[in-house]
Amino acid sequence: MDKRRITLKDIARELGISVSTASRALNSYSGISEETIKLVKDYAEKHNYVPNSIAVNFRRNRTMTLGMIVPEVVHPFFSSIISGAIAATNQHGYRILLGQTDEKLPNEKLACRSMLSGSVDGLLISVSNETKDFEHLQEFIDEGKPVIQFDKFLENFHTPKVITDDYESAYEAVNHLIKQGYRRIAHINGLLEVKNSMDRLKGYKKALEDAGLEFREEWVPHCKNISEEEGYQFAQELLNLPQPPDAFFCITDLVALGVMNYLKSQGIQVPKQIGVMGFSNWKIAEVMSPGLSTVEQHGHQMGMKAVNLLVQLLKDQSLGSNETYKIDSDLIIRESTLN
Amino acid sequence: MDKRRITLKDIARELGISVSTASRALNSYSGISEETIKLVKDYAEKHNYVPNSIAVNFRRNRTMTLGMIVPEVVHPFFSSIISGAIAATNQHGYRILLGQTDEKLPNEKLACRSMLSGSVDGLLISVSNETKDFEHLQEFIDEGKPVIQFDKFLENFHTPKVITDDYESAYEAVNHLIKQGYRRIAHINGLLEVKNSMDRLKGYKKALEDAGLEFREEWVPHCKNISEEEGYQFAQELLNLPQPPDAFFCITDLVALGVMNYLKSQGIQVPKQIGVMGFSNWKIAEVMSPGLSTVEQHGHQMGMKAVNLLVQLLKDQSLGSNETYKIDSDLIIRESTLN
DNA sequence: TTGAAAGCGCTACCAC
DNA sequence: GTGGTAGCGCTTTCAA
Numbered sequence: 001m002d003k004r005r006i007t008l009k010d011i012a013r014e015l016g017i018s019v020s021t022a023s024r025a026l027n028s029y030s031g032i033s034e035e036t037i038k039l040v041k042d043y044a045e046k047h048n049y050v051p052n053s054i055a056v057n058f059r060r061n062r063t064m065t066l067g068m069i070v071p072e073v074v075h076p077f078f079s080s081i082i083s084g085a086i087a088a089t090n091q092h093g094y095r096i097l098l099g100q101t102d103e104k105l106p107n108e109k110l111a112c113r114s115m116l117s118g119s120v121d122g123l124l125i126s127v128s129n130e131t132k133d134f135e136h137l138q139e140f141i142d143e144g145k146p147v148i149q150f151d152k153f154l155e156n157f158h159t160p161k162v163i164t165d166d167y168e169s170a171y172e173a174v175n176h177l178i179k180q181g182y183r184r185i186a187h188i189n190g191l192l193e194v195k196n197s198m199d200r201l202k203g204y205k206k207a208l209e210d211a212g213l214e215f216r217e218e219w220v221p222h223c224k225n226i227s228e229e230e231g232y233q234f235a236q237e238l239l240n241l242p243q244p245p246d247a248f249f250c251i252t253d254l255v256a257l258g259v260m261n262y263l264k265s266q267g268i269q270v271p272k273q274i275g276v277m278g279f280s281n282w283k284i285a286e287v288m289s290p291g292l293s294t295v296e297q298h299g300h301q302m303g304m305k306a307v308n309l310l311v312q313l314l315k316d317q318s319l320g321s322n323e324t325y326k327i328d329s330d331l332i333i334r335e336s337t338l339n
Numbered sequence: 340m341d342k343r344r345i346t347l348k349d350i351a352r353e354l355g356i357s358v359s360t361a362s363r364a365l366n367s368y369s370g371i372s373e374e375t376i377k378l379v380k381d382y383a384e385k386h387n388y389v390p391n392s393i394a395v396n397f398r399r400n401r402t403m404t405l406g407m408i409v410p411e412v413v414h415p416f417f418s419s420i421i422s423g424a425i426a427a428t429n430q431h432g433y434r435i436l437l438g439q440t441d442e443k444l445p446n447e448k449l450a451c452r453s454m455l456s457g458s459v460d461g462l463l464i465s466v467s468n469e470t471k472d473f474e475h476l477q478e479f480i481d482e483g484k485p486v487i488q489f490d491k492f493l494e495n496f497h498t499p500k501v502i503t504d505d506y507e508s509a510y511e512a513v514n515h516l517i518k519q520g521y522r523r524i525a526h527i528n529g530l531l532e533v534k535n536s537m538d539r540l541k542g543y544k545k546a547l548e549d550a551g552l553e554f555r556e557e558w559v560p561h562c563k564n565i566s567e568e569e570g571y572q573f574a575q576e577l578l579n580l581p582q583p584p585d586a587f588f589c590i591t592d593l594v595a596l597g598v599m600n601y602l603k604s605q606g607i608q609v610p611k612q613i614g615v616m617g618f619s620n621w622k623i624a625e626v627m628s629p630g631l632s633t634v635e636q637h638g639h640q641m642g643m644k645a646v647n648l649l650v651q652l653l654k655d656q657s658l659g660s661n662e663t664y665k666i667d668s669d670l671i672i673r674e675s676t677l678n
Numbered sequence: 679t680t681g682a683a684a685g686c687g688c689t690a691c692c693a694c
Numbered sequence: 695g696t697g698g699t700a701g702c703g704c705t706t707t708c709a710a
Contacts, residue, residue, distance in 0.1 A: 005456060005482060007703060018681045023705060031679060054457035055703035058397040059686060065436070065458075073422040074639075076413070083412040086439045090446075095453055097404070098437045100425045107429075114434055117344060118393035118687095119404075143344060257626065287596065287623045300413075346687060357697045362689060370695060394687035398702060457703095681710080686703105693698080 006047050015043060026051075057118075066310060067120035069099040069111050071128050071152065076282045077299045078126070081150065084303025085124065092311045094121075105130035112136045121145060122310045126152045129194055146313040146320050150306045152196060158322040160313075162306045164297045165326040166196045170203030170249070172331050173277050173295055177247045178211045180339040182275045186219040186245035188234050188255050190226055197222070197251060200279070204249060219245050226251060231258020239266070239274075247275035247337070253282040256292055260336070276336040291334030302327045345386050354382060365390075396457075405649055406459035408438040408450050410467050410491065415621045416638045417465070420489065423642025424463065431650045433460075444469035451475045455482065461649045465490040468533055485652040485659050489645045491535060497661040499652075501645045503636045505535050508668040509542030509588070512616050512634055515670060516586045517550045519678040521614045525558040525584035527573050527594050529565055536561070536590060539618070543588060558584050565590060570597020578605070578613075586614035586676070592621040595631055599675070615675040630673030641666045 008026075012019045017036065024032045025040035026049075043049075057063045068085055070078045082098065089096050097120055099111030108128050115123065116139055123140050125147065134157040140147050141159075150162040177185050187204045190197030201220065208215050218241060223230040231250060235258065238245055250256035256278035263270055270276055270290055278285050278294035285292040305325060313320045347365075351358045356375065363371045364379035365388075382388075396402045407424055409417045421437065428435050436459055438450030447467050454462065455478055462479050464486065473496040479486050480498075489501040516524050526543045529536035540559065547554050557580060562569040570589060574597065577584055589595035595617035602609055609615055609629055617624050617633035624631040644664060652659045 009703075019704080020682075020706075021680055023703095024680085027705085033679060036679080050452075050456040052457045052703055054393065054397045054400070054402065056705085058393045058688095058702090059704045059706090061393070061686070063393065073412075073425065074415070074418045079413045079418045082437070083439060086412065086437065090449065090453075093453075095458070096437050098421070098425065098435050100422060110429065113389075114429075114432075116392075117389040118391045118396075119434070283621075283623050284626045287626045289628050347689095348687075358688080359690080359698075360696055363696085366689090368690095372695060375695080391687055395689085397686090397704095398688045398690090400702075679710105682708090684705105684707085686705095688702090689700105691698105691700085694696085 005052070006049050007052065011040060011043055011047075011049060015039060061118075062121050063119060064093060065095045065097050065120045066307065067097050067099065067111075067115040067123040067125075069101060069108060069115075069123070069125040071101050071103045071126060073098070073100050077151075077280050077297060080299030081126075081303035081306075084300035085307045086303075087300075088304040088307035088311075092307070094307070094311065101128040103128045103130065109136045112139065116140065116143065121314055123147045124150060124306050124310060126150050127154055128152075129191060132193070141319060144319070146310060146318065148306050148310045148313075148320070150302055152194065155195060160309050160320040160322070161324045162302055162309065163324060163326060164196075164302070164329050166199035167203040167206075169279070169295045169297075169329040169331075170200035171207045172203075173279070173293075174204050174207035174249050175211070176293070176331060176333065177249060177275055177277055177337055178207065178213065180271070180275060180337050182247035182337075182339065183213060184219070184243070184245045185213070185247045185249060186238050187249045188231060188251055188259065189220050189222050190251045191222055191224060200251060216243070223251060223255060226255060228254050228258040228261070231255035232262045233258070235259040235262035239268075246273070247277070249277045251279055253278035253280050253285045253292060253294055256294070256336075257284060257288060260288055260292070270336050271339050275339055281332050285332070285334070288336070290336050293334045293337040294332050296330040296332050298327050298329065344391070345388050346391065350379060350382055350386075350388060354378060400457075401460050402458060403432060404434045404436050404459045405646065406436050406438065406450075406454040406462040406464075408440060408447060408454075408462070408464040410440050410442045410465060412437070412439050416490075416619050416636060419638030420465075420642035420645075423639035424646045425642075426639075427643040427646035427650075431646070433646070433650065440467040442467045442469065448475045451478065455479065459484065460653055461485045461487070463487050463489060463645050463649060466493055467491075468530060471532070480658060483658070485649060485657065487645050487649045487652075487659070489641055491533065494534060499648050499659040499661070500663045501641055501648065502663060502665060503535075503641070503668050504665040505538035506542040506545075508618070508634045508636075508670075509539035510546045511542075511670050512618070512632075513543050513546035513588050514550070515632070515672065516588060516614055516616055516676055517546065517552065519610070519614060519676050521586035521676075521678065522552060523558070523582070523584045524552070524586045524588060525577050526588045527570060527590055527598065528559055528561050529590045530561055530563060539590060555582070562590060562594060565594060567593050567597040567600070570594035571601045572597070574598040574601035578607075585612070586616070588616045590618055592617035592619050592624045592631060592633055595633070595675075596623060596627060599627055599631070609675050610678050614678055620671050624671070624673070627675070629675050632673045632676040633671050635669040635671050637666050637668065
C-alpha cells in the first residue's frame with residue numbers, strides 16, 4: 001500500500017524541464033509555449049497525474065472545503081438543506097465537511113474546533129438549542145473565515161443569515177386556522193430561548209391579535225425536545241383544561257403527530273372538532289390521516305442559498321455583513337384544518 | 340480579514356527556543372523537560388495557538404478525513420447511516436467529507452475525483468444504481484487508501500462490505516406473510532442489476548419455495564425509481580391480473596405507501612383482503628394507517644460499523660480483505676400484515 | 679518562454 | 695534536552 005501518484009517533480013525530470021515550467025503548463029499560465037503545454041499535459045494525462053491537493057491547499061492556504069454543522073442529520077428538513085448545500089458546492093468546486101451536534105453545545109464546539117485552522121475555508125452553521133454565545137464561532141471570523149448562519153441562528157452574532165421567516169409563516173398558518181373558523185387556538189411551542197420558537201410564537205400572537213382573538217398563556221406549552229411524546233402529552237393536558245382549545249398550531253410536524261395520536265385515542269374528530277396544523281412539511285404530514293396542514297420550508301433551496309452566499313464571500317474575500325435572507329415558505333393545506 | 344493565527348515559529352521566537360523544541364513540547368514527545376513543556380503549552384494556550392492542520396496534514400501525508408458518498412442524503416436510511424458515521428468518526432478524531440450522487444454515475448465519479456489525492460484518508464461508499472464497474476473506486480486503492488462499501492455495493496469490487504442481509508431479511512418478511520395466511524404474494528422489486536434488489540428477490544423466492552407456494556413472474560414488477568407512484572401503478576396492474584395477488588412485499592416503505600394508497604382508493608381492506616409489507620422502517624411506516632409492517636435496517640449502526648472498520652484499516656495500514664459484515668435487521672410487525 | 683529557488687508550517691532526523 | 699535543518703509538493707517571484 002501507500003503507492004504514491006507521480007508528482008510534478010517526476011514530470012519535470014522525465015520531460016527534462018523544470019518544476020516551475022511543468023506547474024505553469026498544467027495551469028495554462030500565460031507566457032508558456034503551446035508546445036510545452038501540450039507536452040506536459042499529454043504526459044500528465046498518460047501517467048494519470050493528479051495534483052496532490054494537500055500540497056496545493058497548503059501552498060494556497062485554502063482547502064476548497066466548506067464546513068457545515070447541523071443539529072441533526074436525521075431530520076427531513078436538515079437533510080434537505082444538506083442535499084441542497086452539496087449540490088451547490090459541487091457547482092463551485094467546493095466540498096462539504098459535515099458535522100453534527102445533537103443539539104449539544106460541547107459537540108458544537110468540538111465540531112468547530114476540528115474545522116478551524118485550515119480544514120475549511122468558511123463555515124455554514126445552524127446552531128444547537130444550547131448555543132447562547134459565539135466565541136467558538138467568532139474564531140472563524142478571527143481567522144478571516146466567513147460564517148453563514150442558517151435556520152437556527154444567534155441574533156447577536158453578526159453574520160449573513162439564511163432563514164425561514166418564522167414570524168410570517170406562523171402568522172399565515174394561524175391566520176388560516178382563524179379563517180377556517182377556529183377560535184381557541186393553542187400553540188405548542190418550543191423553548192423560548194430558541195429564536196425560531198420565539199418568532200413563531202410572535203407570529204401566532206400577532207395573528208390572534210389581528211383577529212381580535214384571545215391569547216392565553218396556558219394554551220402555549222413549550223416542548224423541550226420537540227418530540228411526538230410531548231405533542232401527545234400537551235394535547236392531553238390542554239384538552240383537560242376548563243377552557244380547552246379547538247385547534248393546535250404545532251412547532252413541527254412530529255409534535256403534530258403526537259397531538260393527532262392523542263386526539264385519535266380519544267375519538268376526537270379532526271378537523272371537525274379540533275384543527276391541527278404542523279410545521280416543516282415532512283413526508284409524515286402527507287401520510288397522516290387526516291392529512292396534516294403544514295408549512296413547507298424549502299430546505300434544499302436554503303442549503304443552496306447558504307452555500308452560494310458563502311462562495312461569493314470567499315470570492316470577494318469578504319466576511320459579509322449582518323444581512324438576513326429569507327427563504328419563502330408555503331402554506332400547505334390538507335384535511336386537518338379544513339373545518 | 341485573513342488574520343493569521345500564531346505559528347510555531349512565533350512561539351519559538353518569543354520563547355527564545357527552537358521550532359523543533361516547541362513542536363516536541365506541544366506534542367509531549369519524550370526527551371523534553373517538563374519545564375519546557377509547561378512553558379510552551381502555557382504560551383500556546385494563552386495565545387490561542389492552534390496548529391495549522393493543512394500543514395500538519397501535508398507533512399504527515401494524511402488528512403484525518405474520511406470520504407463518504409451516498410446516493411441520497413434526503414433518505415431516512417442514508418441519513419441515519421451518515422449520522423452514525425459522524426458519531427463514530429468523532430470518537431476517532433476523524434471527520435466526514437460528504438458527497439451525494441443522486442444515483443448518477445457521473446456524479447459519483449466527480450465526487451470520487453474530488454476526494455482523491457490527499458483530500459481523504461479512506462472512502463466509505465454506497466454506490467449508485469448506475470455503477471457497474473469500479474475504476475473510479477480502484478483509484479483509491481491504487482493510492483493506498485482503503486475503501487469500505489456499505490449497503491449498495493459491487494460484488495466484484497473486493498473490499499470490506501457492511502450491509503443488511505437482504506436475502507435473509509426478505510426471506511423473513513415473506514415468511515411472516517405466509518404465516519399470516521397469505522398465499523399469493525407479489526413482490527414489487529427494484530432493478531435487477533442492483534444487488535440489493537436481486538438479493539431480496541432471492542429471499543422472496545426461497546420463502547415461497549420453502550412453503551410450497553407458487554412463484555409467478557407476473558407478480559414481480561421492477562421499480563426504476565423506487566417511488567410511491569410506481570407502488571401505486573404496480574398495485575393497480577397486479578390487482579387487475581386474472582390471478583391477482585393477496586399480498587405485496589415491497590422493496591421499500593415508500594413503494595408500500597403507493598400500494599396502500601391504491602388499495603385505499605379502491606376501498607380494499609388492509610390487512611383483511613390484502614396484506615402489505617414494506618422495507619426500511621421509515622417514520623411513514625409507523626404513521627400510515629393501518630401501520631405498515633416492515634424491516635428495520637439499523638442505519639446508525641451500519642454507519643458506525645463502516646467507520647470503525649475503516650479507522651481500523653487506517654491504523655493497521657491495511658487495505659482490508661473481501662469480508663462482508665452483516666448488520667442485523669429486525670422484522671417490525673404492524674397491522675398491515677395481521678390478517 | 680523558461681529555470682532557479684524561496685517558502686508555506688510543520689515534523690523528524692541528525693548533531694551536539 | 696535542545697537546536698539546526700531538510701523536506702513534504704506545490705506556486706510564484708525574480709532573473710535570465
